[in-house]
Structure formats: structure tokens, C-alpha cells
Amino acid sequence: MDWSYVSDHWSQIMERAWQHTILAGVPLVLGLLIALPLGWLAARVRWLKPPLLGGSGLLYTIPSLALFVLMPVVLGTSIIARVNVIVAMTIYTLALLVRTVADALEAVPNAATQAATAMGYAPARRFLAVDLPLATPVIASGLRVAAVSNVSIVSVASLIGVSNLGIYLTSGYDRQYWTEIWVGLVSCILLAIVFDVIIQVVTRLLTPWQKACVA
Amino acid sequence: MIRFEQVTKSFPATGGRESMVAVDELSLEAPTGQITVLVGPSGCGKTTSLRMINRMIDPTSGRILIDDQDIASVNPARLRRGIGYVIQSAGLFPHRTVVDNVATVPMLLGTGRKKARDRAREVLELVGLPGDFAERYPSQLSGGQQQRVGVARALAADPPVMLMDEPFSAVDPIVREQLQDEFLRLQDELGKTIVFVTHDIDEAIKLGDQVAVMRVGGRLAQLAEPAYLLAHPIDDFVADFVGRDRGYRALGFSEAPNLPMSNEPSVPLGTTPEEARAATSDRWLLVVDEEVPQGWVEPARIEAPIEPSMLDRGGTVARVHGPLRASLDAALSSPSRRGVLVDDDGRLVGTVRAADVVQAIERVERPEIDPAEIAPTAAPVE
Ligand SMILES: Nc1ncnc2c1ncn2[C@@H]1O[C@H](COP(=O)(O)OP(=O)(O)OP(=O)(O)O)[C@@H](O)[C@H]1O
Numbered sequence A: 001m002d003w004s005y006v007s008d009h010w011s012q013i014m015e016r017a018w019q020h021t022i023l024a025g026v027p028l029v030l031g032l033l034i035a036l037p038l039g040w041l042a043a044r045v046r047w048l049k050p051p052l053l054g055g056s057g058l059l060y061t062i063p064s065l066a067l068f069v070l071m072p073v074v075l076g077t078s079i080i081a082r083v084n085v086i087v088a089m090t091i092y093t094l095a096l097l098v099r100t101v102a103d104a105l106e107a108v109p110n111a112a113t114q115a116a117t118a119m120g121y122a123p124a125r126r127f128l129a130v131d132l133p134l135a136t137p138v139i140a141s142g143l144r145v146a147a148v149s150n151v152s153i154v155s156v157a158s159l160i161g162v163s164n165l166g167i168y169l170t171s172g173y174d175r176q177y178w179t180e181i182w183v184g185l186v187s188c189i190l191l192a193i194v195f196d197v198i199i200q201v202v203t204r205l206l207t208p209w210q211k212a213c214v215a
Numbered sequence B: 001m002i003r004f005e006q007v008t009k010s011f012p013a014t015g016g017r018e019s020m021v022a023v024d025e026l027s028l029e030a031p032t033g034q035i036t037v038l039v040g041p042s043g044c045g046k047t048t049s050l051r052m053i054n055r056m057i058d059p060t061s062g063r064i065l066i067d068d069q070d071i072a073s074v075n076p077a078r079l080r081r082g083i084g085y086v087i088q089s090a091g092l093f094p095h096r097t098v099v100d101n102v103a104t105v106p107m108l109l110g111t112g113r114k115k116a117r118d119r120a121r122e123v124l125e126l127v128g129l130p131g132d133f134a135e136r137y138p139s140q141l142s143g144g145q146q147q148r149v150g151v152a153r154a155l156a157a158d159p160p161v162m163l164m165d166e167p168f169s170a171v172d173p174i175v176r177e178q179l180q181d182e183f184l185r186l187q188d189e190l191g192k193t194i195v196f197v198t199h200d201i202d203e204a205i206k207l208g209d210q211v212a213v214m215r216v217g218g219r220l221a222q223l224a225e226p227a228y229l230l231a232h233p234i235d236d237f238v239a240d241f242v243g244r245d246r247g248y249r250a251l252g253f254s255e256a257p258n259l260p261m262s263n264e265p266s267v268p269l270g271t272t273p274e275e276a277r278a279a280t281s282d283r284w285l286l287v288v289d290e291e292v293p294q295g296w297v298e299p300a301r302i303e304a305p306i307e308p309s310m311l312d313r314g315g316t317v318a319r320v321h322g323p324l325r326a327s328l329d330a331a332l333s334s335p336s337r338r339g340v341l342v343d344d345d346g347r348l349v350g351t352v353r354a355a356d357v358v359q360a361i362e363r364v365e366r367p368e369i370d371p372a373e374i375a376p377t378a379a380p381v382e
């Protein structure tokens, strides 16, 4: 382990970590935003559930490298454009979260949603004011899985030349330089932990009643 | 006034089950300012009937009118904001504090948050949940307290109509009785038009200004005031449902006339054994505290000044002009066989014997039967 490599490349490590964060984080938010209405549809319209869940589940089985390479063809972008990775990662996030959102919404206690309807909530308002908050803990746990999965899949994008922490793995491997491989590995893990902690903290803040249940 | 006009609800066939009629040609009126109770065995269509009033379920045929307006023509969400709804498990929002739960409908109606919360606190006070309960989450309350919050939430926007679906059935009998009493007191004050669902005939009789007994298949078996229902069940089904001790329970509706009372000697707490023995020649002596009856002692068997732990508390007390059922029970439950009667402030007035109460009972008029119900030409009710 060559510590001087780390100190010499510190600003580069930070820059790639930031690029990695964008490539993994932006799709996480986009994927969640798209998964919410789709999951809601799957939970609400009975015949839409199998195609939506089956379809989105299938997306996850596409190899990431194939998806990265395919994106420029579909989107008409250049092969090393970051947007390819962002769109592809959004698809993966979506694949994980549609089911989570549907499950979370179905697990909201019936008594609460029925009461909300009976009190005069119109459907859309009820979704935002009652169903969604009550589904938050389950959605958040799905989001944690998606975040960790995104951080790890994004490193593959370094193979098509999009800069992120994965580059330390590929170039370290090419050069048989272990310090570089360790840098890539440890920084990826740390980044995944940061994502996880942030999601947990935000969830805590959004669901103060959860703490009350345990107390 | 809520009026059902030949309302039928059949649920369509699903997954191999035949389509089923949950409510069948139901016609009835729930008068303004009164409590109408729907009662009947499980599955007879009570909940379905109730939920048609706020359009959680739409009837297959027939119509429902509230104050002569057909509710089918009202926007469901708007309709519901004017109708309080209380269910068995309270159905509180777990993610909102008690005060925000209660403030829900005022806020839906456009009241500002601060004003809605002030109103919520008022209503919480009304249902007996003052101060610091407001900031808790529902999971931090007992079942009985949750149920009160449920009632408060339904009352918060002061709707003229309230629908209540077995609101007190998930709590233990003592709390239930307490909630029922408070509910009646509240209704005395508020005078809402209430439709109340229960499968418990005792609750129906206690709470209802009128009681609608339904049978499985969603048909109305009988609609009557509680006293009438107990005196004249229309058929075997209703008679069975109303129960075997209906004669005794009907006494709950008859006010006691002037019963022949005797003056009862009584002594205060702290009386010495000698004084107690001097106070009566009978085996039992009544002990009072500031004129309020506390229990009975046997003067012959005491050796120390009377204190509360020495009292026999088996006897109930009845108000002088309360229901005959209470007077009779006071006499039957008293160790001396003399039933203790008190005034409205709980102070001793005198005692009465069971035989005298029974004599009074025999003089009480039962509700007159409606001639239509015994006329041979009456339409067959099955
Ligand atoms: N959504 C539905 N789909 C099909 N059948 C239903 C539906 N809702 C109720 N039913 C049926 O309608 C009948 C009446 O149901 P309802 O809930 O009104 O009964 P209830 O009198 O409230 O009974 P309980 O005292 O058990 O609550 C039942 O046989 C029930 O199975």
C-alpha cells in the first residue's frame, strides 16, 4: 500500500468521487420520482400490476455494460456522454423501486386510508397526505438497496470511459497496481455508506412518528 | 334527516363467488338530531348501509336523501366533509399527532392550520382528552383514548351528520360503558343526526332513540323505539335477537313512580360499635359520608369505629325517579334487602323493598302495540 499515491492524487480522488456521486445519486432521485406514479398504478389498478412489476423486474436483468453501450444508439448521444450512464442507472433504479413502492403502498393500513377517504380527501390529495407518508419507511428501505446497487454498478461505466471511482479499479487492474485498486474499492464502499446514512437520516426526519412507536 | 328509499346494494360476482345482495330494498328514516341504531347479526349489511350514506359505496338501486337532497348528486369528497365518520379501530393517522388528526377536516375545509388546531384542542377537551394528549402520536394512546380521538376527529368540523360503525366495540366493557355514557352526554349537548352501527343489542337499546333491527340478507326486520322493541318484537327473529331477559331490560325505560319509601337509619363513618348498635335494631345498618351512602355494616360484628374497609359494598344505589330497573336492582343487591334510593346529588333519601318495586312495575303501562302489527290483513313480513 503506497500512501503517497493517495495524498498525491487526493484532489483527483475527490473529483472522481463527486462524479460517482452524481452518476449514482441523480438516477436515484429520478428513478424514485418515476417509480412513485408507476408503483401507485401497480398498487391501484389490479390488471396493471403483473406487467408493471414483471416488466420493471426484467430491466434489472440487462447487463449494465450492454445498457451503457446501447444508450448512445437509443439516445443519439456520444458514447462517453454522462447522460448515457444517468439514463441507464435511472432504469436500474426504476427496476428496483417500482415493486418497492407498490408493496409499500399496499402495506399502508387500510383503516387509515379508508378513514381519509371518508373524511373527504380527494384521491390525489389523499395519496400525498396519507398514503405516501405512511409508505415512506418501506420505500426508504428499498431506496437504500437501490443506492448501494447504483454505487457499485456505476463503476462499470469506467469501462466505456465515463469518469468515476471505477477508473481506479480498471486502471489499477491494467497496471497490476494494488494501491490504485484499494483506493477504488475503499472509496466506493465509503461512498455507499455515505448514501446509506443520508437516506436513513432523511427518513428519520420525515417519519418522526416511527420513533414514537418504539419509545 | 337521512332517508333511505328502497335502497339495494348487490356486490358483483367475483372469483367464483356468486353476486350477493348485501342490502335489500331498505327504506328507513333517521330523524334529525336523533340517534338511529342499525343492529343485527354479522354480515347483515349494517356497514354497507352506513357506507352508502357517505358514498363510500354507491347503491345498486334506490336513493338516499339527506335533508331531501339526493346524495348521488353531491360530489363525494364534499359530501364526506360534512359527515363525521367514526370506525371501530378509530382509523387514526399514525403519522400525525393527535391534534393534527383532529384538525384534519377543518383544514380540508380551508381553515388555517393555527385556527384548525385551536378548534381541535377544544374538541379534544370536549371528549375528555385535555392538554398534553394533543402532541402525542396515536400509538402512544390506549385503545379507549384512541377511540375518543376518533370521535373528536369526526366532530371537529361540527358536521350535522355523524356515522359511527361499532365505535366502542374494540375496548373493554368498562371503558365501553364509560364511552357510551360520555357519548350520550355529548349528544345531549350537540344534537347531531347520528346513524350508529353495532351488533350488540344492549348498546343499541342504550344509545338509540330508534333501533333498526336488520336480518341477514340486508332486510329491515323492525324499526322502533327501544322500549317498543323490547315490548313488541315483531317476529321470532327479532324476539330472539332482542334476548331472553328483555322483560327485565325494558324496565330500564320506565321511570320509577313515587315508591313507598321507608326512612333508613344511618350513621357516619367513624361511628363507634356502641353507637352503631344503638342506632338500629336491625341486623344491617347503612353507613353514609356527608349523607352519601357508602355501604352496609353489621353492628353486632364490629369491634372498632367504622372505617371504609369494613363496609359491605354489594348493594347498588338508585335515583329516586330513575329507571325501575335500577330501583329493583338496588333492592335485590342490598344485603339488607332494602334498596338505597338517593337524590340527584347522590344523598340518601330512603330505602325501598323489592316487593314494592314489583308492585310499581305491575302498574307501569307497556308501550301500546301498533294495531297494524297485529291486524291479520297486514302485509306478510315473513
Ligand atoms: N366489497 C365487497 N364485495 C363483496 N361482498 C361484500 C363487500 N362488502 C361487503 N360484502 C358482503 O356484504 C355482506 C354485508 O356486509 P357488511 O359489512 O355490511 O356486514 P355487517 O352487517 O357490517 O357485518 P359485521 O357486523 O360483521 O361488521 C356480507 O355478507 C359481506 O360479505
Ligand SMILES: [Mg+2]
Pocket (backbone or CB within 6 Å): B046, B047, B048, B165
Ligand atoms: Mg360491519
